[in-house]
Amino acid sequence: MWLDRLWQGVIDTFLMVGVSSLIALILGIPLAVILVTSGKGGIFEAPNVNRVLGAFVNIFRSVPFLILMVALIPFTRLIVGTTYGVWAAVVPLTIASTPFFARIAEVSLREVDHGLIEAAQAMGCRRWHIVWHVLLPEALPGIVGGFTITIVTMINSSAMAGAIGAGGLGDIAYRYGYQRFDTQVMLTVIVLLVILVAVIQLGGDRLALRLNKR
Structure with missing residues (x-):
């Protein structure tokens, strides 16, 4: 019974973070x-657009x-029809993580050597070609590293969301650990979260290193 509940918490956490991170990647x-x-x-210089965004x-x-x-409770209810459970947590997780990841990706894109952009322009490349074939490929290792950090942050946020009814490992830690003063449950959840974060961080770092051609 306890293992089933713990396994369901892991699945819920993966679902919350997986869906939210995918949307954050697509939008960010x-x-x-x-x-x-x-x-x-x-x-594509447009100062007004840049300031507003x-x-x-x-x-x-x-x-x-x-x-x-x-x-975001009213908006969450409008989107998914409920404010409780895994899917209700996806909405605020996505909205919180998308701008966070966008700023990290922005830093990686700004670090691309401007000389490469000028060279592409001198060769007559169109602006969107520069984005696809210069900016994004050159910034890809940094973007992957930033996305890894974003996922780790989302795992922390999902645990917080779980503590107020979103499900996942945070819900288990709060309901069966904190409220029942069960130290074993709390420690088990902490160990699982640490392992999960460590595996994701290690995988992201290795992928970023492999993509780095500099």
Whole structure:
């Protein structure tokens, strides 16, 4: 019974983090590209767009996850029809992680050697070709590293969400560990989370190292 409950908690955590991280990846990279290319001196320079989008990203990135989760309750109910359970946690997790990852990816894109961009422009490459064939490939190792950090952060946030009814390992730690004063449950969940984070961090670091051609 206990092992079944623990296994279900692991599955719920994977589901929450997996779906949220996938959406954050799909939305975060375009956001980062727009932030970089629309800035001063960018290949799609648009200062007004850059300022508005940058302010939008900063607002959501600066709100603590617990407060954001509570503030988004009406929106979460509108999207998934409930404010309780795994799918209800996906909404705030996605909204919190997307701007976080976008800023990390933005830093990696800005570190691309500007000489490569100028060389591509001199060769007559179109601006979108520069994005696809210069910016993104050169920044890929940093983006992978940033995405790894994002996933680790989301695991921490999912545990927090689980403590207020989202399910997952956080829910088990709170309901069966904290509320029942069961130290063994708390330690088991902590060990599982540490292992999960360590495996993801190691895998992400190795992938980023393999992609780094410098």
